[in-house]
Amino acid sequence: MSQQLGIIVMVDVEAALKANTLKGNTYLFDNMKLQGSEGLGTDKLISAIHGSSYIDGSQANEQVLNWLPYGVGSLPPTLPKSFLADKSKNSDLKALEDIKALADKITSTDTDEFTNVDDVIEELKRISKSTGIKTQVQDKYSDTTRDLGTSGQKIMDVTGELISASKDKIPEINSLNPLITDISGEAVDKKIIYPAAYGSPDMVTDGWYWAASVDTSTPGTYAYTMDIQLYKLIWSDGVWTWIPVHMKCEAYIKISNDQKKNGFTNAGVGYLPIPIA
Amino acid sequence: MATKTSATPKSEPQVIPTPTKTITIASVVDVVGILATDSLAGQVYFMDTNKAEGSTGQGTENLRTVVSAGYRLVWTVIFLECEAYAAIDEIIIDPEYCEPEKKVYEGTDVSYWMGTVKKDITSPVPYTVKFKVGTRDESIPTASPLYLIGKGS
């Protein structure tokens, strides 16, 4: 039976991009506080992992770590994964409807509301603003912009409202959630944890998450490093583009290992302590 | 945003009208811990996006967020155990300074709370956040106050 342990990586994306470091701009949490984890809410988390073994030394239970990165100023992870894409699409459709409605108004004769060209232009401006602005995502290995899933999505603020802006004015945006791209370091080199990225049908985790099984047979404290990809919004070649920025964040696991014992006898297995009827 | 915010404003019309700045106040809650203890003490952590202006207590129960009149504040919730559920039920604060309201992300049942700071703050304004956790009906308040504080105070 495996025990699922969660590690949450909260990144103040805006502050991290500004300072060009995750240090002081990351808040780490896990659900192992009762086991003795230290540093919850700071950038120096030591996650306590309690291993156990049978009397013959074999590992008695499997511990699985799950890492979940979020942005402090990002849309909450409980929103459906498609929220941003749907909203972008819907706003385009809405704009088409608005333009059609405007055309109908102009051609209809029972109103003089839009007889003035300036009024029509004003109305077109209003419609175009409500469609927000689209972004591209730049491939991290080249200068070309490619469709990385977020391409063509619009910029939203943290309340989910689409935002429009000119190239001179960057609005208050909802930063894209950070991504973990690798987990490495001492704990991996010493074969204490075996991390990998997994696909998940769970919308909460955005379809991908990093998890690792833990070898609890060698107690001790081990460091590991998360490679974290943030996105910076840049005006480039006439479009807003999300540029991936890579940073590293270190954390620790502290493994203990105790021997299993029988709950009834506190030693080996015996007869069940059943009162005589 | 780090880049270009200092660019000279041109005559381009500003589209988002009122708020001068948006600050997200994110909370991380341990739903099981709250349900087991009937308390938020030691089971909730707050952090905001305004460290640059001097917010303190990041990652603790006692966040002090630096604000000015006109700032828009957005409160969000994240759960420590991803199968769990928690939401803000109420934010209790002097309405003279801010009247946060519950909002829902369009087309979803995910909520957040939002309020605009009505006037500049001279001495710290305490507030309490009440959370609904799990499937329990009654909500549970933060054990010690959070604060909004004025710039330079």
Add this chain to the structure above:
Amino acid sequence: MESKITIFSVVDVIESLSGGTLLNGNLCMMDNSPFESLNQGTPNLVTLCYPGQLIHWTILALDLQTPVAIRKITFLNQDGSSCEPIPADPTQLESDKLHLNVWSGIVPYYLVPGVEYRYRFELQMYEGKNCLMYVDTPALKRV
């Protein structure tokens, strides 16, 4: 014949803590007894067994990342009483060593066939005033 029976239980930790009860479907107990055990999937499970068989209890949280452990299993007298008290102050209970317990034992030879031997099944979820919950309805019965 199979000489080992596993009694495996699944608990919805958040639902149990929210409602303050293991009933209402929050706790499911099942076994793999070769005999026809009664009330499978409920806290009233009656596991049919015979002397000399090894019985092994396990628990799993339905909401996988939440903590739950068997705190204690206490067999009751026929009148439902027990000399083992329930902890008076749950806030004193620690949780960090509970995972080391293996709950298994051999069915004694003195069990009377057809008699239900009920036990109190104590679970601990996290720590704090609400952390301890139990049922005293499951039982073993010698075939």
